[in-house]
Amino acid sequence: xxxxxxxxxxxxxxDEVPDPKxxxxxDAIVRxxxxxxxxxxLHMVRGTMPGMVPGTILGHEGVGVIEEVGxxxxxxxxxxxxxxxxxxxxxxxxxxxxxxxxxxxxxNPGGGxxxxxxxxxxxxxxxxxxxxxxxxxxxxxxxxxxxNVSDDQAILLSDIFPTAWFGGRLAEVGEGDSVLVVGAGxxxxxxxxxxKRQGAGRVFAVDGLPSRLDLARRxxxxxxxFNQEDPVxxxxxxxxxxxxxRVIDAVGIDAQQPASGNADYEEERRxxxxxxxxxxxxxxxxxxxxxxxxxxxQAVAKAGTIGVIGVYPPGFDRFPFGEAMNKNLTLHMGNCNxxxxxxxxxxxxxxxxxxxxxxxxxxxxxxxxxxxxxTFDRREEGWLKTVLDVSG
Numbered sequence: 001x002x003x004x005x006x007x008x009x010x011x012x013x014x015d016e017v018p019d020p021k022x023x024x025x026x027d028a029i030v031r032x033x034x035x036x037x038x039x040x041x042l043h044m045v046r047g048t049m050p051g052m053v054p055g056t057i058l059g060h061e062g063v064g065v066i067e068e069v070g071x072x073x074x075x076x077x078x079x080x081x082x083x084x085x086x087x088x089x090x091x092x093x094x095x096x097x098x099x100x101x102x103x104x105x106x107x108n109p110g111g112g113x114x115x116x117x118x119x120x121x122x123x124x125x126x127x128x129x130x131x132x133x134x135x136x137x138x139x140x141x142x143x144x145x146x147x148n149v150s151d152d153q154a155i156l157l158s159d160i161f162p163t164a165w166f167g168g169r170l171a172e173v174g175e176g177d178s179v180l181v182v183g184a185g186x187x188x189x190x191x192x193x194x195x196k197r198q199g200a201g202r203v204f205a206v207d208g209l210p211s212r213l214d215l216a217r218r219x220x221x222x223x224x225x226f227n228q229e230d231p232v233x234x235x236x237x238x239x240x241x242x243x244x245x246r247v248i249d250a251v252g253i254d255a256q257q258p259a260s261g262n263a264d265y266e267e268e269r270r271x272x273x274x275x276x277x278x279x280x281x282x283x284x285x286x287x288x289x290x291x292x293x294x295x296x297x298q299a300v301a302k303a304g305t306i307g308v309i310g311v312y313p314p315g316f317d318r319f320p321f322g323e324a325m326n327k328n329l330t331l332h333m334g335n336c337n338x339x340x341x342x343x344x345x346x347x348x349x350x351x352x353x354x355x356x357x358x359x360x361x362x363x364x365x366x367x368x369x370x371x372x373x374x375t376f377d378r379r380e381e382g383w384l385k386t387v388l389d390v391s392g
Contacts, residue, residue, distance in 0.1 A: 003057045003130035004369050009047040010283045020134035025072035028138035032390040034155040035129045036061040046285045047276040051119035059129030060086040060116040061158040063151045073138045082142040085338035086159040088114040091140030102335040113335040146350045156356040161345050163336040164190030168198045170307025170332035171246040175199040178244040182292045183251035184212035186385040189359050191248045192219045206231045211381045227259040235299040243301035252310025254286035290318040297324050308333035362386040
């Protein structure tokens with residue numbers, strides 16, 4: 001089958017690879033109909049997520065049709081349409097039972113999150129940018145799709161929507177809160193939508209790309225272009241000098257300085273991407289790795305709460321602890337427990353109360369996947385979410 005395969009930092013290819021097989025009784029084989037390219041995938045290619053094993057299939061978002069199930073899989077059958085949560089949980093360990101699927105003891109006995117297409121420390125498990133995929137712990141790692149939900153709708157429930165919703169929960173968004181979303185990429189857009197549905201009275205969005213800010217404005221967010229304005233100063237001004245109640249960091253380590261920025265983040269960049277695959281204007285990590293979280297700490301009100309869903313790799317250790325402590329801030333962070341939120345969000349889409357496909361900006365065939373990666377990586381205008389139409 002064809003698949004997008006990681007070979008080295010800055011080197012991904014569309015390869016012919018062996019079809020996956022059932023390896024454990026709890027496995028399923030899914031024929032993918034949709035996959036997608038996520039900003040997290042770029043971390044592996046840019047070198048800001050270390051430990052990738054050459055030959056690993058990339059991608060952690062998938063929708064498809066079950067082809068085969070192992071003998072321990074009793075709730076699913078071949079021919080059923082399913083969405084695959086990005087993080088893998090067994091469903092039986094103490095963490096899964098408590099809803100912390102991203103910390104499953106059995107999916108990743110070494111500790112930490114197990115997700116499709118990730119580094120060696122996450123499993124590893126081959127990803128979903130392929131024609132077929134092996135899904136471990138299928139009874140937990142698959143969710144049946146209602147007939148009235150399309151593949152395009154469902155693919156955004158594999159990772160993006162649950163992650164954004166999780167960000168709002170981490171930030172403790174409640175009725176009437178003012179919320180700042182740092183980063184208006186696709187996760188940020190869904191974070192705006194999630195915060196509003198969790199009760200936020202006012203939502204601000206910070207980004208540097210006009211197309212993203214336009215989309216945020218269409219959600220009635222109050223937008224701030226960090227290339228034109230100081231986001232922290234403006235947030236304080238717009239909140240009477242207090243700051244916002246909650247912040248969702250939807251950027252992480254690939255934060256970019258404003259166009260006029262001249263701060264020295266060279267040491268941070270070396271920590272964030274010690275083996276960067278940068279080649280000219282391609283595979284360029286963010287030039288200000290801690291900037292998003294610093295803005296979050298500075299813009300939130302005293303005793304406020306920050307939820308971090310932007311990716312920070314294990315080796316990154318730059319955080320403004322002193323400022324956060326002296327403001328009595330609460331900080332929650334982590335990888336999304338997708339299986340915990342996906343069924344409820346799927347119901348929201350099924351009943352028509354939310355339409356996620358407004359945030360899809362590109363459909364590409366698998367043969368165009370590498371070029372789509374390159375364009376997305378260059379942060380070009382209008383590239384928000386790319387869906388790969390794997391098959392019919």
